[in-house]
Amino acid sequence: MYxxxxxxxxxxGRFRVAERLLLTGHSHQAWPDVALEAQGRAxxxxx
Numbered sequence: 001m002y003x004x005x006x007x008x009x010x011x012x013g014r015f016r017v018a019e020r021l022l023l024t025g026h027s028h029q030a031w032p033d034v035a036l037e038a039q040g041r042a043x044x045x046x047x
Contacts, residue, residue, distance in 0.1 A: 014031075
């Protein structure tokens with residue numbers, strides 16, 4: 001995870017993790033790209 005480039009960065013493309021330094025550990029700071037699809041599926045399941 002500390003290598004450059006960060007191996008996890010490609011999975012956070014919507015938050016452009018590879019382009020900036022993230023200093024907080026909050027859950028809303030950067031979500032992985034798959035979270036968008038999962039949220040959409042959850043919304044459809046609930047509808």
